[in-house]
Structure formats: C-alpha cells, structure tokens
Amino acid sequence: MQTIATDAAPEAIGPYCQAIAHAGLLYCSGQIPLDPATMKIVEGGIVEQTERVFANMEAVLRAAGSDLSKVLKTTVFLSNLEEFPQMNAIFARAFGDHRPARSTVQVARLPLDARVEIECIATLT
Numbered sequence: 001m002q003t004i005a006t007d008a009a010p011e012a013i014g015p016y017c018q019a020i021a022h023a024g025l026l027y028c029s030g031q032i033p034l035d036p037a038t039m040k041i042v043e044g045g046i047v048e049q050t051e052r053v054f055a056n057m058e059a060v061l062r063a064a065g066s067d068l069s070k071v072l073k074t075t076v077f078l079s080n081l082e083e084f085p086q087m088n089a090i091f092a093r094a095f096g097d098h099r100p101a102r103s104t105v106q107v108a109r110l111p112l113d114a115r116v117e118i119e120c121i122a123t124l125t
Helices: 046-063 081-095
Strands: 002-004 019-022 025-031 071-078 101-106 116-123
Touching: 025 046, 025 071, 046 081, 046 116, 071 081, 081 101
Parallel strands: 071 101
Antiparallel strands: 002 019, 019 025, 025 116, 071 116
C-alpha cells in the first residue's frame, strides 16, 4: 500500500490519509469543500461547495497519477437531498462523458457542517 498526500488538497483533519493506492486502484477519502490554503469551508452554497470538492478530489487523483476519467465509483453525501440537482449538474460537468458508478445519500450532518462530501475509487492504469 502507498499513502498519497498532496498540498494541493486539504490535509486530513483526523487519523486518515487523503488516499491509498493498492493493487492498481486508488481509494480516495471523502473530500469536503475545504480550501487547502485556509482549511476553511469555502463561502457560498452547494454549487461553490461541490466545485471545491471536485478541485480537491482532482488534486488527490493527480498526485497519484490518476484523473477523473479513471474514477470507477463515487459516493456522494449530501446534508440536504433537495440540493441534489445543483450538485448533480456540477458532477456531470466534472465527469463530462464519463459516467462512474455512484451512490448518493442524505446524511444528518457532515464534518464542519459542509453541505457535500464525495469519495471515490479510481484506477491507476
């Protein structure tokens, strides 16, 4: 197993890492909309928060030698499913024609009261 870490994404705020590479796969921890420079949630609503989540996720993927086109599966956690359409529009734009498998769930609360968190599994080949 290889631990993946990059300064271009928020550092872990607990006893975990940004991602683990193993056997040709990359297991990315959930990203919330933290600005890596300030370690604070970005201002704005679900659109701005989802855009920041994808920027963070892309930074981790790049650090491992992967990218969004190699994402196999995502799990999206929303604090309010009524914001699904806005999140989904950013999700679709980020992935373009690529359509990874996905689960989306509403949760009672996310770290630092974020509105969205997304984790993914990607291939390294």
